[in-house]
Amino acid sequence: MNLQQFRFVRETIRRDFNLTEAARMLYTSQPGVSKAILEFEDELGIKIFERHGKRIKGLTRPGLAVSQVIDRIMLEVDNLKKVSDEYARRDEGGLTIACTHTQARYMLPKVIPAFRQRFPKVHLSLAEGSPRQLAEMVLHGQADLAIATESLALTPGLVTLPCYTWEHVVVVRPDHPLADLRSSAVKKLSLEQLAEYPIVTYDRAFSGRTAIDDAFAGQRIHPDIVLEAIDADVIKTYVDVGMGIGIIAGVAYDPRRDSGLVGLPVGRLFGTHTTRIGVKAGVFLRDYVYTFLEMAAPQLTREVVQQAIMEHGGDIAPE
């Protein structure tokens, strides 16, 4: 029994039971993987994989149980490396943040400069993707943190922590009829009124889009969504060229920088959303990661986060 066998089993499962793929991902030969797994099964006295003749099709029941234990072992092996790095190179290391474009473009710039100053030796990297992908990246150890608004909380094995809340904002061109409303009129804006114009907003998987859909559907309104994009910059660009009105996250509108557009605070129409940070349950986080979390959201103190990670699947109320 050795760590290599654990790696092979885990990777084979991740590569959809394709040994050849698994071997390639681990930079080794396919027969080596095959042999190691066979020997491992032999030692345990069980079959881990369901085989149709020679094709590996899936996990057996004991294989499922074994793979779960292996996941826990490999998680701790990863922790071992992190723990020792924590002492060997106190303020050095890497921090990979998996997030949506909105976070990378509008929220992280408020945090990262200060973090960088405090930990100049930490190598930062940002990865973007859909919330589903972000969660996957964290679960597989490819990223340390996932930051997103939607669906993160539902992923098993992921601990999610409330970071900040926000509301949507409507952006229009200065020459648009809605641009001239007085602020009292803006406060009274209804979904019907918005639906009179073509709408440019987020793709289905991002930044509270489901809340937008739900809001309209709740009043049986069928808005004309002429364009979907995953980021507010694209949306603003198309609003600017006259495609329609934009609905974007409040954080994505800056009156100063977006001086070519008018923002209408209509948050109440689409509800309040909580952006959450997700970490893998049971991981060891480097000291600077805790500091990062506290910089991003003061309520996420080391104690709060550690408890959430240990309680494994625990979640903290949005308040």
Added chain:
Amino acid sequence: MNLQQFRFVRETIRRDFNLTEAARMLYTSQPGVSKAILEFEDELGIKIFERHGKRIKGLTRPGLAVSQVIDRIMLEVDNLKKVSDEYARRDEGGLTIACTHTQARYMLPKVIPAFRQRFPKVHLSLAEGSPRQLAEMVLHGQADLAIATESLALTPGLVTLPCYTWEHVVVVRPDHPLADLRSSAVKKLSLEQLAEYPIVTYDRAFSGRTAIDDAFAGQRIHPDIVLEAIDADVIKTYVDVGMGIGIIAGVAYDPRRDSGLVGLPVGRLFGTHTTRIGVKAGVFLRDYVYTFLEMAAPQLTREVVQQAIMEHGGDIAPE
């Protein structure tokens, strides 16, 4: 990084930082252990052990952190073997119960025959020791369960579950003055009255002895404890030869088998005690272990026990 290195580190710590001892326990050469650990420290980039010249004295701070992670890894590696055995040999395996003499002699005989009938292929073994030793055996994986009344609950890393409650009983020879009391008089027996006679009872570490001491001390009575023993059989023997009156656990007195002695139910004087079963936090238990627990105490269902094990250090109220 490999499992062997983890084993060496763990064993070195357990053997009080004596490499030679650790090597012997693992049936390998001492230089091999030394080299493996040095390489491991090198790979992690930290020193695990505090060295005075060449003598290993203790753990460094990173070493402590690393050793905790290693403990979790090795726990899961053990689980791996158990999980696969669970499927490979469904009703076969071993069950080692670490318990005090009282449990082995009086309580387990009520459970083990039925268990044996249900799982004839499970090899049972009983280990006896002080509660402190029992806890240690379970924590080191030398025993699956610990059963005892005292102090188990306090051991960190051990999950303890309430099994049954009991009270003490006083045993005297038939020719003893107390033997002739009517049951109404027995109900009124006081500590003072008992303290008029020399007492034979348990050793300090066993079966509610502290409760006996506390009861007397609470009324500022200094009983004459003429003999201490770790088991009721010994106590009864000395009561029988006229050394004094005996105070033993209720389960240890059987009117039929102990016909040469008279039992006086004076439980209220020394309080009610809960015998607990301890398992290591986070372990995987074979199916038959869950069955055993439920046979020993019907309230300890699989769900209850599993939850307690997972909540790691969790405890269930005696009710």
Added chain:
DNA sequence: CACCGTTACGAGGTACGTAACTATG
């Protein structure tokens, strides 16, 4: 027949044991 997993075999490297050496208390 193209793809995938297993078996066979050989070279390189690693693990481990013995022996010698060194430092500590």
Added chain:
DNA sequence: CATAGTTACGTACCTCGTAACGGTG
């Protein structure tokens, strides 16, 4: 000076890669 840890070194074994083989869809 006895005990304990590290270094040195050689052998045995094991890992891993290439090549060949056997089944599956």
